[in-house]
Amino acid sequence: MLLVPTPFGPRNASDLRYVGEATSRPDPSTTSPEAWRDYLYLEHNPAGWLRETWYDRVNRVYFQVERNTATNEFRNPTMPVAKHGKKA
Amino acid sequence: MATPSSIVAGARRKLGAGPPRYSAAGLVRKGLSGDSWPRVWRDVELKSSYDVVIIGGGVHGLATAYYLATNHGITDVAVLDKAYLGSGGSGRNTAIVRSNYLTPEGVAFYDRSLTLYNTMATDLNLNVMFSERGHMTLAHTDGALRTMNWRAEVNKLQGIDSSVIDPTEVGKLAPSLDVSGDSRYPILGALYHPPGGTIRHDAVVWGYARGADHRGVEMHQKTEVLDILCEGGSGPDGKGPGGRVTGVRTSRGDISAPIVVNCTAGWASLISDMAGVKLPIHTRPLQAAVTEPVKVFLPTVVVSGSLHVYVSQTDRGELVFGASVDPFNNYNVGGSLEFTEELAGHVLELMPGISKMRLLRQWAGLCDMTPDYSPVMGDTDVDGFYVDVGWGTYGFKAGPVSGEAMAEAIATRAMPKIIAPFHISRFATGELVGEKGAAAVGH
Amino acid sequence: MLNPLGLLRTATTAPGVRRLDTPQPGEVIDRDTSVRFTFNGARLTGHEGDTIASALMGNGIRVVSRSMKYHRPRGYLTADIWDPNGALQVGDEPNVRSAHRLLTDGMAISTQNVWPSLDLDVKAANGLVSRFLTAGFYYKTFMKPAALWPYYEKVLATFAPGGTVDLDTPHGEFDKRYAHPDVLIAGAGPAGMAAAVAAADEGASVMLVETEHELGGHLRWGDEAELAAAAELIHAVRSRPEIEVLTDATVTGRYEDNWCAISQRTHTHVAERLIKARAKVLVVAPGLIERPYVFAGNDKPGVMTAGAVRRLVNMYGVQPGDRAVVFTANTHGDAAADDLERIGVPVQRVDARAGERIAEATGPDAGVAGVTLVDGRTIEADLLVTAVGWTAPTSLLNMAGDRPVYDRATARFFGSAEIDNVLTTGGIAGDGTVTELVGHGSATGRLAARRAAVIGAHLRAATVWAAPVDTTPPATLPADDRSPLGRDAHPELFRSTTHGIVDYSEDVGSKDLVAAATEGYDSIELLKRYTTATMGPAQGKLETVNTAAVLAEARGERIEDVGTTVWRPPFVPVSLGALAGRVFEPTRVSSIQPWHEANGATPILAGQWIRPEHYGDPAAEVLATRAGVGIIDVTPLGKLDLRGPDVPKLLEQLYTNKWQKLPVGGVRYGLMCAEDGVVMDDGVTARLGDEHYLMTTTSSGAASVWEWAEMWLQTEHPDWQVHVTPVTTAYTSINVAGPKSRELVGRLCDDVDLSPEAFAYMQVRTGTVAGVADCVMWRIGFTGELSYELHVPAGHGLHVWERLLAEGADLGVRPFGLEAQRIMRLEKGHFIVGQDTDGLTKAPSTGLESLIKLDKDDFAGKPELAWALSPEALASAPRVVAIQPDDPTIVPDEACQIVGGETTEILGRITSSRMSPTLGRSICLGQVVPTLAAPGTKLTVLLVDGRRVPATVMEHHAHYDPEGARLRV
Known part of the structure; x- marks a missing residue:
């Protein structure tokens, strides 16, 4: 059971739901099919550090945190920021 | 501690000596004479070039090699594995086979696989212990x-x-x-x-490896691919769409090859990244x-x-x-x-x-x-770079038919109809395969 | 006359095996208390404190099992929990470790892998042909004829080892516990106990876990000085309340962030308890496992490790033989020889350190009769004791990411990685006298406690609502200042000049391993998979290193080049019952459920909810509702309370249609899509006040829609002011439907004007119903009838339900269940998300294109829906349509395929179907390819029984009242 550092403190992973790679949503009014489906389907999926979104089911909060997908180390938990229309 | 150290090397078999058949009579003969069986696959030097390099020595990679050699006469093939044959999903799955999928595409595909599994023991002259137990x-x-x-x-x-x-x-x-x-x-x-059942997963790996070896394919274990060599692509180092593959860089040196096949399951994204091909895979x-x-x-x-x-x-x-x-x-x-x-x-x-x-x-x-619980198979935007990935939790069931179809795709440079629905282009057009309902926990 | 079966018959008792008359110094049995038990039906007696093994040997029994493949007679080899030959059936429990399990009164014990009996096992005939049954032989035969393989397979399956499951075994009661010790110590030998004492004295909370039934480790079977040292340490441990002691318990796994699993087999009232401990520091101190030696005849009963002999003699007062050869390479073996001599057993010592080697145990299958040395000497003996070295049980270190490395000088593996929160002490870390082990254990305990304090401070500092931390915890953990234990040189002894068994549980010999390596299965993992060595119940605890050694020898390499297999959890097997614990799978019911149960409702499980499917006659329920009035409990409907000035923005983001102009008192239907345009949920939302809305979702979507809304609010639009509160169970929801529903509701509500002019279709009001204030009333109609959906504060739900029935008696009010509702919704052509749509159905396929407002700036899935509405996309997307079989009496099963005439081409499928009591004919919804979607199109439906029947696509989704006149009265 991972002990995940959330912005509120360490929590068991069973209190959390994994959302996925932190993505940037393209502007829906200007996006192309390629860019939108890249957002929908393609993943970086590295074996290493990755910025991810998790949902804290107890505090009802979405947050982001960096995780090494090969070792399950975590670092830098933060609250999410709006990124509408901006590329990471 | 008196066993001579040459015991293993001494049993090396020369190619062309003819495949030693496995049989009950052979077991009796060997039992009486005390002779050892020859190596199941040869231990040969890694060459600097091959017609086809297959990354991943699991069921998919080995079946592809086997059918390239058997069905298409393409034998200058190397299968590379960073550990040992069957060290990935092929040796870790629960060895269940079935064909009762949800979509007609899925059914046709897995039914062909089950057919191949049914005759595999005789085809490969190795008992894969297929148990048709329902x-x-x-x-x-x-x-x-x-x-x-x-x-x-x-x-x-x-x-x-x-x-x-x-x-x-x-x-x-x-x-x-x-x-x-x-x-x-x-x-x-x-x-x-x-018709569903179980099978001895390791035996399938060994059977394909042995069969491919008999036809000249080389298996190289403990050979890790560090990079894929490309030219002409839009990305750095000639990688990416529009380019073509020229070979691979391995932990044991560079190999040139016009065709490189990614059969690495859980590591598929890492290998595809080396060619500049992004996958819809986690x-x-x-x-x-x-x-x-x-x-x-x-x-x-x-x-x-x-x-x-x-x-x-x-x-x-x-x-x-x-x-x-x-x-x-x-x-x-x-x-x-x-x-x-x-x-x-x-x-x-x-x-x-x-x-x-x-x-x-x-x-x-x-x-x-993958997002639609269906594989990603066939060619890519990088010429010569093929993928047989996205197998999720059901790759073992599909090993034989995937190998057969990938071999055909490579040999004919055309996508066989049976795997056409699984091409990577569906994620650009949004035409996903509807297997999600059946395959989510579909063992 | 020679009985051919006589060759296979084996004596199970041996004259040299018996209980000693005089108590031994370290004895743990109570000779004054007898315990009765049966073994294969024979009535026997043991003592309180006996293990099953010591009780059996105390009764002179030497053969207790048969080997897996060759069914060779087997006796105890290690006489501890790892003994590969000691798995027995005890009552309905298979595979009991008989050298570990304590004897209790009335135990019915039997052997497992015998046919027909322990002394006469016909399958031992396999041994006669063993030269043909080399490892992996089955891969090389039975291929032809293929038709016979199923029969071969059935025969092979009869060789499955192990005990028997009684399928009527009750589920049993199991418990779980969470623990948060500062320091968790796996193993309570001298080092583990010293670590516990030191950590406790340093202020740490300590959990000390010992697999055996008492603390002490190897001191328990030691000499008087060792017993005295053990007693002193045990006293120190037991007198410290900060140390929680668990005996007959094992740390079975170490997972990420020191999440540790402990199997506790001694908790009151449960057979086994799983403890999940988040240890700040784990101390691994399991001692060492004595390694068997590979030589011809090494699996004959009477061959034992030195540890086995010492345990049997010193702890249980059991004499294991009359004449012994002790093959020893260390002081442990010497001590075993001393112990035997002390009880009067003549011992011939064969000293490995002097270059002497044993080559073979000779004698019948039933047991050792003599020993042949490599130099040719033979010695008469019925007991052959080996002391050839140790295997470090690095399992927990493996799980922590360590890859142990081989040390040739000591002939064993050691951990290699520095892991901050996992420390080792005792035999796994090195060698030493008891004093040295205690010294290292104490230093380890102190270090563990200090590190735990810093780790704990960091955890508290990271927790925002914890009490403020006075000082910033140090950035680094206390350094490892321990003096390492020494390492005693030990000869490398794995295999003699002869071949023998390597894996006792799997019946795999060194000859098999060499043959497999020669064939090319020459890496440790391939060898393991091909021969099954190390894959049996001991999982390599005894055989891994010997396997690696034999492979190294065959390859002409060193053990360190060959490596070992990775040891996977659990360290000792854990019962499924303990892992499962109690069943915690809650179901949900509405406040009206007691009434449903009392009034003949047939329950149905819908997601987490138990609800009434019907009250006996769903068709009658439909007709009663359409003719008069019916009521249904719709509490599982998902409900979200939305408040704030920006609710309309949120609704516009979630739904495909527009929400800015919904007036207070208005209700609107909305369709929700995911970002790929696939229909995700639907429902109606009402505006209760200026900045107050109530959203309903599908029952199954309640939780996910809530998180979906929060996702948009928190990650994309944190500037929007909206509070979302799930209120599904805050309300009991009752739908009152039918032409007389206004009359009925009017009788119970006098503060809302129910007239059609004042409270029209698709409007909402808040009022008092049956005296219950703050009820939310909607005029909506899933059933297609005039209806009022009442959301009643949950505590009053049953009251309102009963009042509705009482007040409506003269109107013919009747409760209806889920099935009647499904029929009525199908009569009205309402699709159900997830039934009439699937994981690929995009919104345009539902026929609700008019609800997709592409002129909005944004909504979930907008780009995909824009593309899905293009003529090309529409020309290929399936459509949801209403279908009626031409024969009105035929109801195609849901999932029946729509096919092209007599072909097997699939053109669609029936997604919902019922016999409509209202229309007196069968009705369906289905998905078809777009070319078949036009009204009037003739379809062919393939029924489950194989018949192909004609059907027609209808003009409207609604089979009944397509204009909706009945809703709007």
């Missing part, structure tokens, strides 16, 4: 029962032996199941698929576990999608369990305690009488999950 997918809700009916109807149209049975019949096929209807997840019926561990052996009591494969569990009993008497993939992306196969807790809870929900059996070992393999 496969039951339990329904605990009326919604699940509706999906079972859907599958059964599609299956019947394709000539697949598949039907929905009621709880009484379920109880007759597997008396250990609680079909009283009183449990938290009552068994309302099941999709029963008599990597998740799939955990499994086995109990101590007990006398055989479970004659069929039992799957429960709602309870995320599948179970079969080996001829050795162990119960083999699997579940759904882990809840987050991961390249770590350490396994979790939660998995065993949930698994045990759900298994006892189905079979309350086995609470005193003990869990002996747990393990995990890496699965390459």
Whole structure:
């Protein structure tokens, strides 16, 4: 059971739901099919550090945190920021 | 400690000496003479170029090599594996085979695979111990029962032996199941698929490796691919769309090759990145576990999608369990305690009488999950770079037909019809394959 | 006359095996208390404190099992939990470790892998042909004829080892516990106990876990000085309340962030308890496992490790033989020889350190009769004791990411990685006198406690609502200042000049391993998979290193080049019952459920909810509702309370249609899509006040829609002011439907004007119903009738339900269940998300294109829906249509396929179907390819029984009242 550092403190992973790679949503009014489906389907999926979104089911909060997908180390938990229309 | 160290090297077999046939008579002869069997595959030097390099020495990579050599006469092929043959998903899966998928595309594909599995022991002259013991997918809700009916109807149209049975019949096929209807997840019926069953997964790996070796294919273990060499592409180092493959860089040196095939399952994204090809794949561990052996009591494969569990009993008497993939992306196969807790809870929900059996070992393999629970197969935007990935939790079942189709795709430079629906381009057009309903926990 | 079966018959008792008359110094049995038990039906007696093994040997029994493949007679080899030959059936429990399990009164014990009996096992005939049954032989035969393989397979399956499961075994009661020790110590030998004492004295909370039944480790079977040292340490441990001691318990796994699993087999009232401990520091101190030696005849009863002999003699007062050869390479072996001599057993010592080697144990299968040395000497003996070295059980270190490395000088593996929160002490870390082990254990305990304090401070500092932390915890953990234990040189002894068994549980010999390596299965993992060595119940605890050694020898390499297999959890097997614990799978019911149960409702499980499917006659329930009035409990409907000035923005983001102009008192239907345009949920939302809305979702979507809304609010639009509160169970929801529903509701509500002019279709009001204030009343109609959906504060739900029935008696009010509702919704052609749509159904396929407002700036899935509405996309997307079989009496099963005439081409499927009591004919919804979607199109439906029947696509989704006149009265 991972002990995940959330912005509120360490929590068991069973209190959390994994959302996925932190993505940037393209502007829906200007996006192309390629860019939108890249957002929908393609993943970086590295074996290493990755910025991810998790949902804290107890505090009802979405947050982001960096995780090494090969070792399950975590670092830098933060609250999410709006990124509408901006590329990471 | 007197055994000569040359015992292994001395048994090296020269290519062309003819495949030593396995048979009962051969066992007797060897038993009487005390002679050893020759190497199952040769131990040869790595060359600096091949017509085809296949990355990943699992069922998919080895089957591709075998059918390239057998069906198309392409034998200048190297299969590279960073560890040992079958070290990935091929040796970690729960060895269940079936063809009762939801979509006509899926059914046709897996039915061909099952056909190849059926004749594999004689085709490869190695007993893969295919146990056609029947496969039951339990329904605990009326919604699940509706999906079972859907599958059964599609299956019947394709000539697949598949039907929905009621709880009484379920109880007759597997008396250990609680079909009283009183449990938290009552068994309302099941999709029963008599041709499904289990197989000895390692034997499939060895059989393909041995068969490919006899035809001249080389297997190189402990040979890790560090980079894929490209030219002409739009990305850095000539990688990416528009480019073409020229070879691979390995832990044992560079190899030139016009065709490179990615058959690396959980590591598919990392290998494809080396060619500048982005995939719709995330990597998740799939955990499994086995109990101590007990006398055989479970004659069929039992799957429960709602309870995320599948179970079969080996001829050795162990119960083999699997579940759904882990809840987050991961390249770590350490396994979790939660998995065993949930698994045990759900298994006892189905079979309350086995609470005193003990869990002996747990393990995990890496699965390459796609958004539509269907694979990504065929060529890519990088000329000469082929993928046979995205197999998620069901790659083992598809090994033979994938190898056959990939070999054809490589040899003819055209996508065979049977794998056309699985081309990577579907993620650009949004035309996904509808297997999600059946394959989510579809063992 | 020679009985051919006589060759296979074996004596199970041996004259040299018996209980000693005089108590031994370290004895743990109570000779004054007898315990009765049966073994294969024979009535026997043991003592309180006996293990099953010591009781059996105390009764002179030497053969207790048969081997897996060759069914060779087997006796105890290690006489501890790892003994590969000691798995027995005890009552309905298979595979009991008989050298560990304590004897209790009335135990019915039997052997497992015998046919027909322990002394006469016909399958031992396999041994006669063993030269043909080399490892992996089955891969090389039974290929032809293929038709016979199923029969071969059935025969092979009868060789499955192990005990028997009684399928009527009750589920049993199991418990779980969470623990948060500062320091968790796996193993309570001298080092583990010293670590516990030191950590406790340093202020740490300590959990000390010992697999055996008492603390002490190897001191328990030691000499008087060792027993005295053990007693002193045990006293120190037991007198410290900060140390929680668990005996007959094992740390079975170490997972990420020191999440540790402990199997406790001694908890009151449960057979086994799983403890999940988040240890700040784990101390691994399991000692060492004595390794068997590979030589010809090494699996004959009477061959034992030195540890086995010392345990049997010193702890249980059991004499294991009359004449002994002790093959020793260390002081442990010497001590075993001393112990034997002390009880009067003549001992011939064969000293490995002097270059002497044993080559073979000779004698019948039933047991050792003599020993042959490599130099040719033979010695008469019925007991052959080996002391050839140790295997470090690095399992927990493996799980922590360590890859142990081989040390040739000591002939064993050691951990290699520095892991901050996992420390080792005792035999796994090195060698030493008891004093040295205690010294290292104490230093380890102190270090563990200090590190735990820093780790704990960091955890508290990271927790925002914890009490403020006075000082910033140090950035680094206390350094490892321990003086390492020494390492005693030990000869490398794995295999003699002869071949013998390597894996006892799997019946795999060194000859098999060499043959497999020669064939190319020459890496440790391939060898393991091909021969099954290390895959049996001991999981390599005894055989891993010997397997690696034999492979290294065959390859002409060193053990360190060959490596070992990875040891996977659990360290000892754990029962499924303990892992499962209690069944915690809650179901949900509405406040009206007691009434449903008392009034003949047939329950149905819908997601987490138990609800009434019907009250006996769903068709009658439909007709009663359409003719008069019916009421249904719809509490599982998902409900979200939305408040704030920006709710309309949120609704516009979630739904495909527009929400800015919904007036207070208005209700609107909305369709929700995921970002790929696939239909995700639907429902109606009402505006209750200026900044107050109530959203409903599907029952199964309640939780996911809530998280979906929060996702948009938190990650994309944190500037929007909206509070979302799930209120599904805060309300009991009752739908009152039918032409007389206004009359009925009017009788119970006098503060809302129910007239059609004042409270029209698709409007909402808040009022008092049956005296219950703050009820939310909607005029909506899933059933297609005039209807009022009442959301009643949950505590009053049953009251309102009963008042509705009482007040409506003269109107013919009747409760209806889920099935009647499903029929009525199908009569009205309302699709159900997830039934009539699937994981690929995009919104345009539902026929609700008019609800997709592409002129909005944004909504979930907008780009995909824009593309899905293009003529090309529409020309290929399936459509949801209403279908009626031409024969009105035929109801195609849901999931029946729509096919092209007599072909097998699939053109669609029936997604919902019922016999309509209202229309007196069968009605369906289905999905078809777009070319078949036009009204009037003739379809062919393939029924489950194989018949193909004609059907027609209808003009409207609604089979009944397509204009909706009945709703709007």
